[in-house]
Amino acid sequence: MRPVYVAGAAVHPFGKHLGVNAAELGYRAVQELLASTGISPEQVDAGYGGSTYGGSLLAQRVLQRIGVSGPPVYTVENACASGASAVHLGWQAIAGGFADCVIAFGTENLSGFGGGTLPLTTNDVEISQGMVMTAAYAMRAQRYLHDFGATADDLTRVSVKNRGNGALNPRAHFQQAISPEDVEQSRPVADPLRLLHCCPNSDGAAAVLLCSEEFSKQLTTPSIRLRASVVRSGDFHTSYRDMTWPDITARAAKAAYDMAGLKPNDVDLVELHDAFSVAEFLHTEALGIAERGQAYKATARGEFDRDGRVAICPSGGLLSRGHPVGATGVTQICESYWQLTGEAGDLQVPGAEVALTHVTGGGIFGVDNGACSIHILTTT
Amino acid sequence: MRPVYVAGAAVHPFGKHLGVNAAELGYRAVQELLASTGISPEQVDAGYGGSTYGGSLLAQRVLQRIGVSGPPVYTVENACASGASAVHLGWQAIAGGFADCVIAFGTENLSGFGGGTLPLTTNDVEISQGMVMTAAYAMRAQRYLHDFGATADDLTRVSVKNRGNGALNPRAHFQQAISPEDVEQSRPVADPLRLLHCCPNSDGAAAVLLCSEEFSKQLTTPSIRLRASVVRSGDFHTSYRDMTWPDITARAAKAAYDMAGLKPNDVDLVELHDAFSVAEFLHTEALGIAERGQAYKATARGEFDRDGRVAICPSGGLLSRGHPVGATGVTQICESYWQLTGEAGDLQVPGAEVALTHVTGGGIFGVDNGACSIHILTTT
Known part of the structure; x- marks a missing residue:
């Protein structure tokens, strides 16, 4: 190879x-x-x-x-x-x-x-019953808060962090920092998610x-x-589904780390699929960047800030950049390329040498997501 | 490799x-x-x-x-x-x-x-002006007849041959042989093409x-x-376009023959993209199976019958099998697999050892087709 x-x-x-x-x-x-x-x-x-x-x-x-x-x-x-x-x-x-x-x-x-949720297939039994993406992530959020003791304030912290990063990104859909109050005052979408917990259609x-x-x-x-490049599909089963563990991300991540010969703690920055604020916790944990159920605490400690232990969504993530679905995964690689070449300008993560990008999506009955892709980029 | x-x-x-x-x-x-x-x-x-x-x-x-x-x-x-x-x-x-x-x-x-021509993109300048596939192939047919002295009867011969093959194929959309009179009496679609010169939407x-x-x-x-597998896109130019020479087929064929280490006269059977009867002449020539402008004569001589020099569309082609677009190219490979394993039943081409499959399609302004794929299969 x-x-x-x-x-x-x-x-x-x-x-x-x-x-x-x-x-x-x-x-x-x-x-x-x-x-x-x-x-x-x-x-x-x-x-x-x-x-x-x-x-x-x-x-x-x-x-x-x-x-x-x-x-x-x-x-x-x-x-x-x-x-x-x-x-x-x-x-x-x-x-x-x-x-x-x-x-x-x-x-x-x-x-x-013209707005609203993305038009998904109507052939899918769950989607036809209302399991649009916002609903799925709201359920995941409810479960995450319940299981691990996080609160809506923790979800808000992700939006505030990523919108703060995106405020510096001239390519982002939203280029304005927001306060926790802005998030709390935004309209409810699907409990506990408010508008500013959701990425825009871009x-x-x-x-x-x-x-x-x-x-x-x-x-x-x-x-x-481009040290690792991985695509995986969702593992199908109709039994109990653990909504706080994106299995497809964990499997794709393992394959990517193996291919790159790297471990989670080698990673300097991550551009992940924060389509909804709670998704950042789920995927950070499935990527092995935080312990299970601990991502929200690490976020509160600033570990995932641009100058923290691992910069997560230093470009602003989907919450700032927006999510034109087909474009998102490539943009993450572009942003990582600029980080590793030192051309990230105001977004620059100091000393960035290893970047990981992650997208996952597509609702299908019986699987967490239809497709997930992870790339790892390194300077050497 | x-x-x-x-x-x-x-x-x-x-x-x-x-x-x-x-x-x-x-x-x-x-x-x-x-x-x-x-x-x-x-x-x-x-x-x-x-x-x-x-x-x-x-x-x-x-x-x-x-x-x-x-x-x-x-x-x-x-x-x-x-x-x-x-x-x-x-x-x-x-x-x-x-x-x-x-x-x-x-x-x-x-x-x-519900019928009619396939819905093509409306962002394309030619398509928005009416260049649906039927119109494009009718123009190609007009030009072919004009340039090489073929007649509507020659086009009809393709339909009769392929429908005759398809009559034996239990997987075909149409499983009835037709006569030249049937074709002549079918309704005009786009001069000189009549209904039975066109494949059905399947x-x-x-x-x-x-x-x-x-x-x-x-x-x-x-x-x-699977000795050769090739995909090519259409070559873009806005100058004079030779409507009787499907350049994308010729380029893909050259690449496929090179990859397989074979020549056109090594081929025993061809499943090609006869979406309209004239297409069989155009692609047979671009594949190098007939000289330029000569395919219609060879067809009349029976050279492309199932027991002829080269069996062309022995499964019935798109004209018999129908054309569920995404499925067509794979079906051609299936039919060829059964030919080369001797499992083609009534469709069997005697002594078949080398099969070539060809699909091309998608109208885009400035190119003959958007994408073309050729596969060559061999018994050894």
Whole structure:
């Protein structure tokens, strides 16, 4: 298996881009990627585009406009992990020796839906009975508070931390810090979650350049090692489901640490799937960054602040950046690339050498999530 | 690159399955695949599901029901080449040493649309002006007849041949032979194409088991070498476009022949993308099976009959089998697997040792097709 590098990153700022379709957003991100890396379209061996609602041949539509037309191109859909799955398939193509230079991107426009929860499939027995994502995470939150003695204030602390980070991120949907009072005064959505415990439906896109070691030496941009790239599906069972243990995250994380030859305490920063404030606790614990049931205490102690033990969501997370589903996983890798190359500006985590990115999502009956993807990036 | 084998195939009969969603059709095909190969779900290292209209997490929904939940699973969308692209990504995982046993499938339910042409994206400048697939192929047909001296009777000959083959295929949407008069009397759709020059919108699913050489030795089912697996995107240009030369097919074919170390005249049978009768001429020529502008004459001479020089669409092609877009490419590989293992029954091509499958599709401004995939299977 050949080493794979991230040699460039570009993010189209997240936010509301009503009337700009997903293909256009993706085009802008990929265009910026080519401009910033100096790569010519002819050097690209393959393209992978992730999107959930972008429509047929999304990847082809985006890449042909940038001049990448002719080589293998794939449109990948794995719900919230669509973009990260696109990166993973690109990683596999390089690691397996099938390509030397790959573009992977994710893009989404959710404004077109006009608001509300994302339209999920109606073929699913749980979803058809009302198990939309907000409901699922509210139940998880209730259980977490009950089992481990956390309070709504602990959930609020995640929103305040991540919105504080995002206030410094020019690519984030929300760029304003918020107070605990702001969260408490925001409208209830699904008890105990209030509006500011939930990420917004956003529009946006992101793209990365992946390449082999040899190819990376031709470039003037810095290269960061993509040390682990993992995709997993949810483990199906109809018996009791532990709502405070995202098993899919734990399994994907174990595979990623094994692939990277690293342990949780090697990680300097994590961009994880904080689609709802409670999700940060669940995934921090499943990633092994905090003991089970302890993440909320560590958060209160400031361990996950940008200058803490492990910076969690230093870019602002989904709570600040927003969550254009197909784009989220790629953006996390972009933000991590800039952290490890020292180009993160106001967001910089001091001395960052190991970054982990995590997305999971898609509700399906009998599994915690449909797809989860984890990447680990290292400076060496 | 490790050799990759097809070690099992299953097709859910194509036809109209109104009210049976794509996930259910896919489930039935995959279920049959496991039953017929004797594989247990735990042996499957990864899953790839192709569909265009099946919705989010289609592959995960299908595979979890069969017991494949936990490993990497990907939903792939490449228009008509969705299923074949899923196979290709599975091939890559095995060839690159990332997996030993993979399920790849394709599924689609088009009955839900209620008829008419497939809903294509409205963001495309040509499609929004009326360039639906039927219009595009009618223009190609007009040009082919004009340039090479073929007539509508030649187009009709393709429909009669393929419907004759499909009459013997229990998995085909149409299982009745037709006469030239039937075609001539069918209603005009887009001059010179009549209804029986066009494939139907169908529902169906197909699945294949892909594995490494070592894994294949554990199986009791016969294994066929997947000698070449190629995906290409359309080459973009806005200048004059030669409508009788599907460049994307020619480029994908060259790559496939190179990968297989074979030439066009090594091929015993071809399952190609005869979505409209004229498409068989265009692709037969671009695949190098006939000289440019000569396919219609060779067809008239019977060279492409099931017992001819090269059997083209011996299973009945899209014209008989129907075209549930995501399922088509996988079904072609299933039919070829049965041909090369001598299990094709009434469809058997005598002495078949080398099979080529080809799908292409998806209309995008400035390219002939969005995605094309070619596979070559051999007995040795």
